[in-house]
Amino acid sequence: MPDVQALVNEFIIKLKRRKVEGSHATARYTADLLRSVISQHRVPHANQATSLLEAVKSVGELLIAANPVELAVGNIVRRVLHIIREEDLSLATTSIGGLSLSDGSDDEDDVERDDRSMLSAAAVAAASRSTLRAPSLHTLLEDIPDATGLHGTSSSGGDSEGKSKSDKNPKSRKLKHDVIEAINELIEDIDTCHEQIAEQAVEHIHQNEVILTLGRSRTVMEFLCAAKEKRRSFRVFVAEGAPRYQGHVLAKELVAKGLQTTVITDSAVFAMISRVNMVIVGAHAIMANGGVVAPVGLNMVALAAQRHAVPFVVVAGSHKLCPLYPHNPEVLLNDLKSPSELLDFGEFSDCLDFGSGSGVPLLHVVNPSFDYVPPKLVSLFITDTGGHNPSYMYRLIADYYSADDIVVQRRSAYAQ
Known part of the structure; x- marks a missing residue:
């Protein structure tokens, strides 16, 4: 396999030069890279999960700093960290449960076996609590089985015996294998998120409806085409999405699929929204409070949809769900593009001269890439896991990310 450091440097250069853009592409590339990092990382016999976490964190910090606007990079890094913690916890609970159940002789009665199973369940629960919670004096005082006591390494001879056993113990290989398998499943989810979202189209788009969207989103395109394949007859209004005019591309794709499509200017959205039954749009990222970077x-x-009581639906894969809030200092909600998308070179050149000796040009051209849509304006999120309300985002974050990774990153950002 290629050198991992070379792969990391290559991806960092692509992120800085905007060679890789878009949530789907950056998420897929990041997951592939972190899988290579873990597969080539040498895991020690002790603190295996900690070693993997540190390796992923060191690479993840470089990737996030290369292009902070691409929030999907940080999302995948935190997802992988959560995967490592979950797999390590699963191995720990399995090993503790197996050790507890293996104690005792075969001639014990049923009562003693029940007591032993209850003790093993208590040991597994205690190990789970100790793994999930941060170290504190309270956890140290709890009755949690000690790993050294379980292996019987209290004496010096026992230490050498336990060390020789740990050398033969394939737990490090097992942990890496399980983590890589989980990352493979994550990559598969990223690749198939559009299809999984499109399968839900028939539940939301009905006969003779009018749908409005803006710009171009692959998720929206496949969502609408899936409804068309289910013999739904509806009409689509596509706002052109100036200044990049990606709506023109989407309109051509929809017409090629046999959908009735009408292209409108962005300024005509409010005038046409009264005829619309539903607004379906894509997203760049979904924040922890339910807000949308789009x-x-x-x-x-x-705002136009809220004024006319039209449902505003956002379709996005789960890799776009960001566990951070818009007010976090490490979150950059916007990226300013080149003014050449708005003005031709040489146009208004006389207005760009410095006037009145102030040293500041009289004309400024601002070309932002993203908007922020607050959660109160969103009616429904449709992800590859189903439909969710904006208030349910916190529950998905608890399933996909570990609180320790979010807290650590916030502290480091505030320290800077």
């Missing part, structure tokens, strides 16, 4: 212009569409 292509510029979507906040205007969301």
